[in-house]
Amino acid sequence: MSEKDITTLLKETDEVILKKLREWAEKIVNAAQAEKKVYMEVPVRTFSNVFFDEEKGIIQMGERVAKREFLNVGHAKKFLQTALVASTIKDLVSEGITTSLRDVYYRIKHTIPGTKENTVDEQRESDKAIEDLETMLGFVREQMHVFSKGGKGKLAGPIQIEEVVPDPDGGPPRIVETDGENVGMGGWAIPPIAEPERVRIKKVEAEFVLVIEKDAVWTRFHEDRFWNKHNCIIVTGSGQPDRATRRIVHRLHYEHKLPVYVMTDADPWGWYIYSVYKQGSINLSYLSPTLATPDSRFLGLTISDYHDFKFGKEVKIKLTDQDRKRLKEMRRYPWFKHKEWHREFDLMEKEGFKMELEAGSSKYFRFITKEYTPAKLEAKAFLP
Amino acid sequence: MSEKDITTLLKETDEVILKKLREWAEKIVNAAQAEKKVYMEVPVRTFSNVFFDEEKGIIQMGERVAKREFLNVGHAKKFLQTALVASTIKDLVSEGITTSLRDVYYRIKHTIPGTKENTVDEQRESDKAIEDLETMLGFVREQMHVFSKGGKGKLAGPIQIEEVVPDPDGGPPRIVETDGENVGMGGWAIPPIAEPERVRIKKVEAEFVLVIEKDAVWTRFHEDRFWNKHNCIIVTGSGQPDRATRRIVHRLHYEHKLPVYVMTDADPWGWYIYSVYKQGSINLSYLSPTLATPDSRFLGLTISDYHDFKFGKEVKIKLTDQDRKRLKEMRRYPWFKHKEWHREFDLMEKEGFKMELEAGSSKYFRFITKEYTPAKLEAKAFLP
Numbered sequence: 001m002s003e004k005d006i007t008t009l010l011k012e013t014d015e016v017i018l019k020k021l022r023e024w025a026e027k028i029v030n031a032a033q034a035e036k037k038v039y040m041e042v043p044v045r046t047f048s049n050v051f052f053d054e055e056k057g058i059i060q061m062g063e064r065v066a067k068r069e070f071l072n073v074g075h076a077k078k079f080l081q082t083a084l085v086a087s088t089i090k091d092l093v094s095e096g097i098t099t100s101l102r103d104v105y106y107r108i109k110h111t112i113p114g115t116k117e118n119t120v121d122e123q124r125e126s127d128k129a130i131e132d133l134e135t136m137l138g139f140v141r142e143q144m145h146v147f148s149k150g151g152k153g154k155l156a157g158p159i160q161i162e163e164v165v166p167d168p169d170g171g172p173p174r175i176v177e178t179d180g181e182n183v184g185m186g187g188w189a190i191p192p193i194a195e196p197e198r199v200r201i202k203k204v205e206a207e208f209v210l211v212i213e214k215d216a217v218w219t220r221f222h223e224d225r226f227w228n229k230h231n232c233i234i235v236t237g238s239g240q241p242d243r244a245t246r247r248i249v250h251r252l253h254y255e256h257k258l259p260v261y262v263m264t265d266a267d268p269w270g271w272y273i274y275s276v277y278k279q280g281s282i283n284l285s286y287l288s289p290t291l292a293t294p295d296s297r298f299l300g301l302t303i304s305d306y307h308d309f310k311f312g313k314e315v316k317i318k319l320t321d322q323d324r325k326r327l328k329e330m331r332r333y334p335w336f337k338h339k340e341w342h343r344e345f346d347l348m349e350k351e352g353f354k355m356e357l358e359a360g361s362s363k364y365f366r367f368i369t370k371e372y373t374p375a376k377l378e379a380k381a382f383l384p
Numbered sequence: 385m386s387e388k389d390i391t392t393l394l395k396e397t398d399e400v401i402l403k404k405l406r407e408w409a410e411k412i413v414n415a416a417q418a419e420k421k422v423y424m425e426v427p428v429r430t431f432s433n434v435f436f437d438e439e440k441g442i443i444q445m446g447e448r449v450a451k452r453e454f455l456n457v458g459h460a461k462k463f464l465q466t467a468l469v470a471s472t473i474k475d476l477v478s479e480g481i482t483t484s485l486r487d488v489y490y491r492i493k494h495t496i497p498g499t500k501e502n503t504v505d506e507q508r509e510s511d512k513a514i515e516d517l518e519t520m521l522g523f524v525r526e527q528m529h530v531f532s533k534g535g536k537g538k539l540a541g542p543i544q545i546e547e548v549v550p551d552p553d554g555g556p557p558r559i560v561e562t563d564g565e566n567v568g569m570g571g572w573a574i575p576p577i578a579e580p581e582r583v584r585i586k587k588v589e590a591e592f593v594l595v596i597e598k599d600a601v602w603t604r605f606h607e608d609r610f611w612n613k614h615n616c617i618i619v620t621g622s623g624q625p626d627r628a629t630r631r632i633v634h635r636l637h638y639e640h641k642l643p644v645y646v647m648t649d650a651d652p653w654g655w656y657i658y659s660v661y662k663q664g665s666i667n668l669s670y671l672s673p674t675l676a677t678p679d680s681r682f683l684g685l686t687i688s689d690y691h692d693f694k695f696g697k698e699v700k701i702k703l704t705d706q707d708r709k710r711l712k713e714m715r716r717y718p719w720f721k722h723k724e725w726h727r728e729f730d731l732m733e734k735e736g737f738k739m740e741l742e743a744g745s746s747k748y749f750r751f752i753t754k755e756y757t758p759a760k761l762e763a764k765a766f767l768p
Contacts, residue, residue, distance in 0.1 A: 092749070098607060100600035103745035109698045110746075118698060149600050151570055152536065152622075163568040168608045176568045184547040184560045185582075186535055186573025192603060193569070216484035216533050219576060223482060224552045238536075314493045314502060361487035362494075365476070366552075 007173050010164050010197040014093050017144055020137050021090050028070075028083075038070035040082065043135040043286065050285040052334040057294030059279050059335070061135070061286040078129070081120055084108040085129040092145040096166045098193060101127055101141075101148055135286050142193040142243065152238040153190035153245030154218060156180050157227035160203040163191065177202075180233065187222060190235075194244040196251070204256045206233045210299070210373075211249055213264040213273055214239065217357045217368070224369040230377065233258070240273060243284075246291045249277060253293045260293050261382065263373070266301035267317075267354035268326035271336075274298050279335045297382035299373070301357055303347040309372060315359035319352050338384045391557050394548050394581040398477050401528055404521050405474050412454075412467075422454035424466065427519040427670065434669040436718040441678030443663050443719070445519070445670040462513070465504055468492040469513040476529040480550045482577060485511055485525075485532055519670050526577040526627065536622040537574035537629030538602060540564050541611035544587040545572065561586075564617065571606060574619075578628040580635070588640045590617045594683070594757075595633055597648040597657055598623065601741045601752070608753040614761070617642070624657055627668075630675045633661060637677045644677050645766065647757070650685040651701075651738035652710035655720075658682050663719045681766035683757070685741055687731040693756060699743035703736050722768045 024040075031038045042065065043049070049062040068075045068082070088107050092099060099107075105123040112119060120126050130141050141147075159180035166173045178188050191199065210232050212218040218236035221227070227234050233252060237245040252258050262277055264270030278296040280288030306315075319327075327345055330336050336345075348354065360368035376382075408424075415422045426449065427433070433446040452459045452466070472491050476483060483491075489507040496503060504510050514525050525531075543564035550557045562572050575583065594616050596602040602620035605611070611618050617636060621629040636642050646661055648654030662680040664672030690699075703711075711729055714720050720729075732738065744752035760766075 095749075097749050099604065099745065099749050100742070102600060102740070102742045103604075103749060106699060106740075106742050106745040107749065110696070111698055147600070147603070149622075154573060161568075165569060166607075176566055178568060182560055184545075184562060184573070185549060185575035185577070189538060189568070189570025189573040191569035192600075198569075214533075216486060216531070216576075219531070220483065220487075223550075238533075312494070314495055315490060356486070356490075358484070358486045358490050361483065361490040365479075365481050365483050365487060365491065 006162060006175070006197075006200045007164055010166070010173065013143055013195075013197040014096075017093050017137070017139055018090065020139070021086055021093075024137065025083075025086065032070075039067045040079065040132075040136065041065045042068050042082075042132050045131060045135065045286060047282065050282055052279070054334070057279065057335070058288040058292045059282060059285045060288055078125075078132075081108070081125055081129040082132045084119060085126060086133055089130075089133065089144045089146070096168075096170070098145040098147060100192075101130065101146060104130065104146055131286075140195070140243075140287060140290055142195050142247075143197070145193075147192035147244070148242060149192065151190040151192050151194070151242055151244045152215075153236065153242060153248065154187035154215065154238070155190060155233060155235045155248065156183050156187045156222050157233035158205040158231065159201065159233055161188065162200040162202050164198050164200070181228070185219065185222065187218075190244050190248055192244055194247045194251070196255075199248070201251060201255055204233070204252065204258065205231070206258060207231045208259045208261060209233045209235060209249060209252050211260060211262045211277060211296075212236045212357075213262075213270055214357060217263075220365070221369055221373075224366060226369050226373070230374070237273075237277075241277065243287070243291060246277060246293075249296075250291055250293045253295060260296040261299040261377070262296050263299050263357060264301065265354065265356045266303055266305065266348070267356075268323050268330060270301070271298075271330065272326070275333070275335055297384065299376050299382055301355055301359075302344050302383070303351055303353070303355065304344065305372075305376075306351075306353075306355055309375075311355070311359060312362060315355055315362050316353035317355065319348070319354055323354060324349065340383050344383070390546060390559070390581075390584045391548055394550070394557065397527055397579075397581040398480075401477050401521070401523055402474065404523070405470055405477075408521065409467075409470065416454075423451045424463065424516075424520065425449045426452050426466075426516050429515060429519065429670060431666065434666055436663070438718070440673075441663065441719070442672040442676045443666060443669045444672055462509075462516075465492070465509055465513040466516045468503060469510060470517055473517065473528045473530070480552075480554070482529040482531060484576075485514065485530060488514065488530055515670075524579070524627075524671060524674055526579050526631075527581070529577075531576035531628070532626060533576065535574040535576050535578070535626055535628045536599075537620065537626060537632065538571035538599065538622070539574060539617060539619045539632065540567050540571045540606050541617035542589040542615065543585065543617055546584040546586050547575065548582050548584070565612070569603065569606065571602075571620075574628050574632055576626075576628055578631045578635070580639075583632070585635060585639060588617070588636065588642065589615070590642060591615045592643045592645060593617045593619060593633060593636050595644060595646045595661060595680075596620045596741075597646075597654055598741060601647075604749070605753055605757075608750060610753050610757070614758070621657075621661075625661065627671070627675060630661060630677075633680075634675055634677045637679060644680040645683040645761070646680055647683050647741060648685065649738065649740045650687055650689065650732070651740075652707050652714060654685070655682075655714065656710070659717070659719055681768065683760050683766055685739055685743075686728050686767070687735055687737070687739065688728065689756075689760075690735075690737075690739055693759075695739070695743060696746060699739055699746050700737035701739060703732065703738055707738060708733065724767050728767070
């Protein structure tokens, strides 16, 4: 693609969204003018309409749709909220502005004239209205110019990235290029919106993606230039990953066919984070097709590793009641049904401890980059 | 400075630290060999030894020093912990490795042979030992190659930055250059260690530094290229700032004589964050001289702004009991003693609400970058 192509992509995406929004609004207006029932059809996002798609390996949203009627006392306010958000998104897209969920909340919050009623009282309401639009229009909110917070994800390695940065005064957008091998110790900061129309993965020479749960551990890999020695891209979401980080991992896999390996602590929370990268989250099931990477494999850490790599007992952290409860829940998740995982759950419960990635430093600081990870990669000792 | 100079600086700093560590250790060993009392003198860091230095405008540590004796049952373990950390830092510096507080904890954690006693049981203990060394040796832990987490700070604007990235195989360090006007939407990720021997501020053409509490609001300023229109550097610490972010703000002020203006929410927590940039924090009082920027000015948000900029009542957020309690405490802080601040405390208490920076979006998305901030800057309407 030439430079022109990527800036054109943003323009085209914006146009498609504006067109879809217009059609959606016209349908409502036309119904009103024809004195027909005015309603919108919103896919149901509650747990009852979420299922695990075995074939695709992701958490998906079912087919159920709810009718939201304008002239229904129970629906009217939500109807209004969704319409207000739609109008705000139209403004954002036409003006080439991006903004946060919090700002959208303030933008649509008004006291309805002649009443004491507010359009929205809490951000949760405008967030839900945005989710409505995502499911109705089939675009993620990032494409509709809305992000959550600034990204907390980081990346480094043999990758060339181009970002389209629109000009605030309506001039042509700027293209910012990043060479992932020539970033500082903070890495490339994954931006709040990492959709293809804004972030182009121009060239990748890596052979796989290594996702590291914690940023401090990621810094170890970056400082040791692990990405150079093992020809990979190293990514961290700094704990529970935001959508942009998951999106980049997803795109590296699907656009560039890179295998994805995930490293987390050996504890229920870390393993759950792995499943968020892999299958998606229950709350955002309708986004799994764009955010999840079901072919991801788990590289470590496990309680088996404790024995295989002969760690000392000082790295053991006793399981809490909370951990044991979480383990029980995870046993029931269909995406953790593999016997390899159940063996690890059993082992953790039986031995009664968890363990962190930083435990490698009890041997020596570079144990994780020099021995542990290379050995696991070499043996292809992944969990499904 | 030439490229050689900045890489030399890191080497020189490392050498000075190794020398100081050796002297410190030799003093202890010599005392032991001479069969004298073996002890170290540790500056006291509790609240009783912290005071507000009116003249310098920062929270400082007093002169009190405690003797920690090797052959004192109550001191022996802490003595051991500090010695273990000192030895670990020697390794880190000689090997050119940086690492996190958590890794240092694991590194020194061992069961003492022949006993069931661990050298450290919790990270708090190794953290305290590192603080001991910071105060005894007069170097911050970042200079001694230890960081907390990956940085969460971001920056953009007319600034040229050079980072020294040591080679993990002992080759010459790499120099990574960043042009703050040509960064993506995530900005330049402030690295976990932002000391002069690793991060060089090569050239600054800005006239001031604008610190913005929240990253989502910072993204508004960045997208609108506020730094270009108003010739400034925009920085965010994404909430409570980490040390590296405060260090960069401090350095921009002292090395480049830039005025620093801080923007936070109009709430006790936001105002407290302002004071952290400005005066330092009570817990880390001994670091104030390197981290605090006492000449900082508060640009907003205030409850007076609510009236001056004619916000609608829908942006008001009711004060909680917790907020009122916090306000009472802040009234007693000597660094908030100015009548301008007490007027704002009174106003907030009387009117009973707080307000967020995102409230500007209730007018229009760019209100904060197009009207609010320019008006405040123009009027020099700062609080001390």
